[in-house]
Amino acid sequence: MAEQPVDVLIIGAGASGAAVAWSLADTRMHIVCLEQGDWMNPAEYPSSGRDWESRAFGDMAISPNRRGRPTDYPVNDSNSPIAVANFNAVGGSTILYAGHFPRFHPSDFRVASLDGVGDDWPLDYETLEPFYAEDDRMTGVSGLSGDPAYPAKQSVLPPVPLGKSGDTLARGFNDLGWHWWPSDTAVATAAHDGRDQCINLGACTSGCAQGAKASTDITYWPHAMRAGVEVRTRCRVREISVNDDGMASGVWYYDADGEERFQAAEVVVMACNGVGTPRILLNSTSEQFPDGLANSSGLVGKNLMFHPYASIQGIFDEELDGFRGPGVCIWSKEFYETDESRGFVRGFTYEINRGRGPVATAMTGMMSGRIPWGAEHHRAYRDLFCRITGMVAICEDLPEEHNRVTLDPELSDIHGIPAPKIDYTLSENSRRMLDFAVERASEVLRAAGATDIISESPIAAGGWHLMGTARMGKDPARSVVNEWGRSHDVKNLFIVDGSIFVTSAGVNPTRTIQALALYIADQIKKRLANLFD
Amino acid sequence: MSEDTIATDNPLNASQESALAAIVGAMIPASEEYAVPSAADPIIFADILTLVKRHPEPVVEGLAALDDIAESRHGGPFSALGDEDKAAAIAAFSQSGNQHLRAIVSMTAQCYYRDDRVMASLGMEPRPPFPKGFEVEQGDLSLLDPVRARGRIWREA
Numbered sequence: 015m016a017e018q019p020v021d022v023l024i025i026g027a028g029a030s031g032a033a034v035a036w037s038l039a040d041t042r043m044h045i046v047c048l049e050q051g052d053w054m055n056p057a058e059y060p061s062s063g064r065d066w067e068s069r070a071f072g073d074m075a076i077s078p079n080r081r082g083r084p085t086d087y088p089v090n091d092s093n094s095p096i097a098v099a100n101f102n103a104v105g106g107s108t109i110l111y112a113g114h115f116p117r118f119h120p121s122d123f124r125v126a127s128l129d130g131v132g133d134d135w136p137l138d139y140e141t142l143e144p145f146y147a148e149d150d151r152m153t154g155v156s157g158l159s160g161d162p163a164y165p166a167k168q169s170v171l172p173p174v175p176l177g178k179s180g181d182t183l184a185r186g187f188n189d190l191g192w193h194w195w196p197s198d199t200a201v202a203t204a205a206h207d208g209r210d211q212c213i214n215l216g217a218c219t220s221g222c223a224q225g226a227k228a229s230t231d232i233t234y235w236p237h238a239m240r241a242g243v244e245v246r247t248r249c250r251v252r253e254i255s256v257n258d259d260g261m262a263s264g265v266w267y268y269d270a271d272g273e274e275r276f277q278a279a280e281v282v283v284m285a286c287n288g289v290g291t292p293r294i295l296l297n298s299t300s301e302q303f304p305d306g307l308a309n310s311s312g313l314v315g316k317n318l319m320f321h322p323y324a325s326i327q328g329i330f331d332e333e334l335d336g337f338r339g340p341g342v343c344i345w346s347k348e349f350y351e352t353d354e355s356r357g358f359v360r361g362f363t364y365e366i367n368r369g370r371g372p373v374a375t376a377m378t379g380m381m382s383g384r385i386p387w388g389a390e391h392h393r394a395y396r397d398l399f400c401r402i403t404g405m406v407a408i409c410e411d412l413p414e415e416h417n418r419v420t421l422d423p424e425l426s427d428i429h430g431i432p433a434p435k436i437d438y439t440l441s442e443n444s445r446r447m448l449d450f451a452v453e454r455a456s457e458v459l460r461a462a463g464a465t466d467i468i469s470e471s472p473i474a475a476g477g478w479h480l481m482g483t484a485r486m487g488k489d490p491a492r493s494v495v496n497e498w499g500r501s502h503d504v505k506n507l508f509i510v511d512g513s514i515f516v517t518s519a520g521v522n523p524t525r526t527i528q529a530l531a532l533y534i535a536d537q538i539k540k541r542l543a544n545l546f547d
Numbered sequence: 548m549s550e551d552t553i554a555t556d557n558p559l560n561a562s563q564e565s566a567l568a569a570i571v572g573a574m575i576p577a578s579e580e581y582a583v584p585s586a587a588d589p590i591i592f593a594d595i596l597t598l599v600k601r602h603p604e605p606v607v608e609g610l611a612a613l614d615d616i617a618e619s620r621h622g623g624p625f626s627a628l629g630d631e632d633k634a635a636a637i638a639a640f641s642q643s644g645n646q647h648l649r650a651i652v653s654m655t656a657q658c659y660y661r662d663d664r665v666m667a668s669l670g671m672e673p674r675p676p677f678p679k680g681f682e683v684e685q686g687d688l689s690l691l692d693p694v695r696a697r698g699r700i701w702r703e704a
């Protein structure tokens with residue numbers, strides 16, 4: 015069945031889809047967003063129930079394969095040491111994100127010129143700065159101005175509390191003379207734009223029942239919808255079709271009843287994330303585009319970057335925050351920039367992630383052998399409960415073409431659309447960076463008073479940042495979209511999600527994904543008269 | 548009909564159920580000192596069984612591995628062993644590195660550490676985090692003085 019054509023069709027209602035929809039809404043064009051997931055009901059998030067930690071292993075798990083909701087699609091990540099994490103709903107993966115909200119650093123846009131690796135971005139920090147600021151207002155970024163690791167930037171709300179964990183680790187960083195600063199976060203520390211302030215529920219990565227965390231279902235979407243954008247849920251796009259002129263003509267999708275439908279559109283915007291977007295592009299084959307849409311460079315799906323993560327936790331004698339408070343706290347940029355004497359290029363951010371709940375404490379203790387079975391269980395458990403804090407290291411992942419998303423020849427979702435298959439290996443540079451990060455973090459934890467260290471490197475479940483699989487650039491042979499997000503091959507097709515990242519930086523990506531989405535929307539608005547030239 | 552459904556819904560037979568109770572009871576026994584029940588306590592174990600129903604495979608496989616250990620070391624299935632041999636078989640299973648142990652440990656921890664009596668013993672109120680939330684200290688931002696004194700560290704691009 016076919017629908018009336020729309021001016022702009024956005025696929026995916028996550029971080030980037032929401033931002034681009036909101037910005038384009040001022041054009042008064044007819045804008046529709048197709049989203050395979052549902053609207054979430056915050057009252058049903060895990061922290062409203064006694065089984066709040068348990069649901070992170072079930073219906074709110076970060077792995078779509080484990081969660082297996084009808085709104086999810088499976089991902090074959092068996093050939094990767096890092097598993098894909100996401101969420102499929104209005105709000106996308108921001109439903110589960112922790113809310114670490116760093117910007118890229120100016121140097122991140124010029125890694126080839128500065129360090130001779132990867133490629134430079136076709137735009138710079140200054141160009142994105144006003145869009146970062148716009149995103150900060152919409153998100154309600156909490157933080158403390160004056161971080162010497164960044165050019166000047168304003169925070170919208172006060173920083174999250176340091177708590178006992180932040181306080182303790184800050185002393186460790188000070189002991190070693192290393193940088194630290196209260197993190198910029200997407201967690202509202204005061205009421206903001208109809209959202210309530212954080213009350214330290216501590217279960218941010220299972221959805222925020224308080225509505226303090228800025229998932230886009232409660233930030234951008236209400237504004238975009240009031241401005242006339244229509245969101246259709248439970249609509250899963252299978253492929254983008256093209257007309258004889260090689261322009262996108264619309265999309266084929268399955269609606270909530272499983273009916274196949276066609277939605278015609280003047281402009282198609284992909285916002286399905288770094289795995290979902292290449293999946294649909296590769297599945298959109300035609301006579302004109304036999305290797306998938308927008309793929310004349312052969313780079314759709316290639317250069318997948320995850321950010322290899324290490325987790326380094328210390329065990330302390332005194333009681334710390336434990337299960338209380340958001341997982342965001344303070345960060346350190348001490349090892350952010352290249353210093354080749356360390357044995358690797360580029361660098362990483364440490365993010366202190368406070369503590370853990372009673373179940374997670376038991377799991378950590380029993381699986382690491384620190385809590386024995388039997389009568390000694392209880393004493394050993396109490397030695398760990400509310401006494402663990404530490405950090406993760408987010409390592410810059412460099413683009414490598416062999417790290418990629420392809421279509422799985424056998425696995426498919428409930429509609430028969432091929433599932434994405436991930437092939438990914440850790441580079442030698444990443445391994446060295448991870449090892450270095452674990453060693454230095456252990457030093458800071460010990461300086462802060464830790465008596466024992468538990469580490470995991472890389473975090474096997476930590477493929478939550480999905481980037482690089484439809485990179486931007488000026489050269490059509492070396493990139494999929496141009497410097498303002500338009501496909502080189504298909505002039506009415508745009509990509510606004512993490513796929514377009516050229517390099518990954520050593521920070522969480524969402525603030526940059528959204529700044530880019532706002533920038534691309536702005537470019538579209540400025541070029542409406544000759545958008546397809 | 549409903550009885551049939553319940554019977555067929557239960558992925559564990561009686562002897563598997565009792566083996567699982569023995570495992571979780573050995574993992575987390577009751578403690579008078581801390582005023583906590585064992586993980587095989589009827590309320591907690593019923594909760595564990597609810598979880599097992601949702602994800603039975605690893606538990607069933609884990610119990611089969613326990614039977615293998617009982618067979619090879621003590622010459623019979625776990626259910627036929629005396630108390631001492633049962634305890635020895637469970638101890639060997641707990642050290643075996645069996646890939647399904649993680650699931651059994653996880654389900655036990657999930658149910659044990661949300662029991663009212665256990666939470667009370669840990670000094671926690673027996674309630675979900677929302678809507679009351681928790682207090683977290685603001686902390687001492689004067690700790691930033693040395694960081695500020697060091698000055699800018701970002702790299703010009």
Ligand SMILES: Cc1cc2nc3c(=O)[nH]c(=O)nc-3n(C[C@H](O)[C@H](O)[C@H](O)COP(=O)(O)OP(=O)(O)OC[C@H]3O[C@@H](n4cnc5c(N)ncnc54)[C@H](O)[C@@H]3O)c2cc1C
Nearest residue numbers: 026028029030050102106107111112113114251511522524
């Ligand atoms: C557990 C976890 C923790 C995280 N923590 C952080 C953090 O602290 N800081 C940070 O910056 N980032 C974090 N992230 C990552 C962050 O959530 C993502 O970077 C961000 O959401 C990506 O935005 P996006 O628009 O590219 O994709 P998404 O937000 O993933 O949205 C994509 C949307 O497209 C929809 N979609 C996909 N395919 C189709 C289709 N065929 N048809 C219709 N709809 C489709 C999906 O259902 C989804 O809603 C975290 C992620 C997870 C899972």
